[in-house]
Amino acid sequence: MPAAAAASARAVQRDDLAGYGFLLPWLLGFLLLTLGPVAASFYLSLTDYSGLSAPNWVGIENYRRIATDDPRFVTAMTVTFTFVLLSVPLKLLFALGVAVALNKGLAGLSFFRAVFYLPSLIGGSVAIAVLWRQVFAGDGLLNQALNALFGYEGPSWIANPSTSLYTLVLLAVWQFGSSMIIFLAGLRQIPQDIYEAASIDGAQPVRQFFKITLPLLTPVIFFNAVIQTIDAFKAFTSAFVISDGTGGPIDSTLFYTLYLYQEAFTNFRFGYASALAWILVLIIAVFTALSFLSARYWVHYDD
């Protein structure tokens, strides 16, 4: 059937044209703004480059220096891991607690849900970082309240290197709303009759929570944990604004991304910063991979 074959060949031909026509913007973006830069950034990480003269090949020297001879890298790692390991569990715990409370069939659910979501929506903006600076300053809102309530004269939580990072953890926990919405949607997927059966068997609410709710919610917990962890590793704006871009006081809020920014865009060490960037990408990749490996031991999928 030559006619049909010709027709189908033409159809494939035309589809190729249309397909690549529609895909063209994405394809250009992928090649020019993702694939090319990924390769270039790996190459740059093996060079010494200030943007003024041509990149100067140094091999693995940047990585060697990061691993063995860069105290600020160690600081940035410590700060970032402390932030991630504190803020993510606290945020998820809080989000889960509030979601469970909201799931009791209370009136006003959509009001509370909206109010709790608002901080997640605006929490990353400069305005909120400015607010945080004031709230936790020596003469800020928190200390005024502490003074009025308990007569306690608080220190400046922002200027004190032993507490400054915790104000940022608190800011992250304040933005628990989007995780809460996802938990809430997950809770509503759990069939009601399971609880009814458990009640008939005499299981108390606390037992029901640990034996039914929590196990059935593990896919959602896992999802939230992975997303929030990746996000926490990339946190930047609040630390930048609160510390005036320094990561201070005395590097106590030197987030990894902040250190990367300083190396690249204030010191113009593009080669070194590229190596730092690759290490961050690697850390996130390893962390994600480990999460998936661990998932088989604690995440229950019902299929």
Add this chain to the structure above:
Amino acid sequence: MTEVVRAPVLAVPAAASRAGTASPWRRAFAYALLIAVTFVLLYPLLWMVASSLRPDSEIFHSTSLIPQAPTLDAYRRGWNGLSVGFGQLFLNSLLISVLVVLGNVMSCAMAAYAFTRLRFRGRGFWFAMMLGTLMLPQHAVLIPQYIMFLKLGWVNTILPLTIPKFLAVDAFFVFLMVQFFRSIPRELDEAAVMDGCGPLRIFLKVILPLSTPVLATATVFSFIWTWDDFFAPLIYLNDIEKYTAQLGLRTFVDSAGQSDWGALFAMSTLTVLPIFILFLVFQRLLIEGIATTGMKR
């Protein structure tokens, strides 16, 4: 990769039938807890707005949410607090955000249409590449992109902030639209083919009109994220008259420092206001967007 994440695609049932399961005491306790949480969460925000309406002398002496003698003075001082009026900065932010929305929606819809509806050589391969970029942190491409834009003479213009969005670099939105387009029955395309429509007409006349929910979600989220973005403008914009509102606010922190919190709060309130309005108007859309896709913010 996202296949593996198994984003829990969660429907939001209209009303859960849990009412009546909790005893009155537990419900009272839940209410008390929720009201307390609401209060703690919103207090700093409301206090910021209240303080923007106070004379400066009062800010450090009042934890109350009601200004004693409300005044718009701080707004006047803040609006003209930089060498460039905040009006200019808001216009800059608006222009960038609108361009980003246009770019994102157009280019991501085109890519998603190609991935879901057109058959062409290499589609599976490119689709896998797209999924691969979903979880790639921006840091991997940041420095080469900057150097490229520098060489092109684009630094200190809005081009690096907007042009990439016309090339569908936000794979997340491509993915979101792919998911949605897949739910549109293929019979509709086939009927259109019978009527002699080509791929372009099907895209414009069948797919897009049926996709308003996902296009709206992408629009609102990309507007908010761009309006709020700080990192990209920080890197790419140098002259204060080209600054976005976020960047202006951060410069204002430096110049006003600890001295004029009233003006700082006034401008902070104004930069959050557009997002707050979008939140009020599109609340349902935003919350359902989060619940069904697990968007991070």
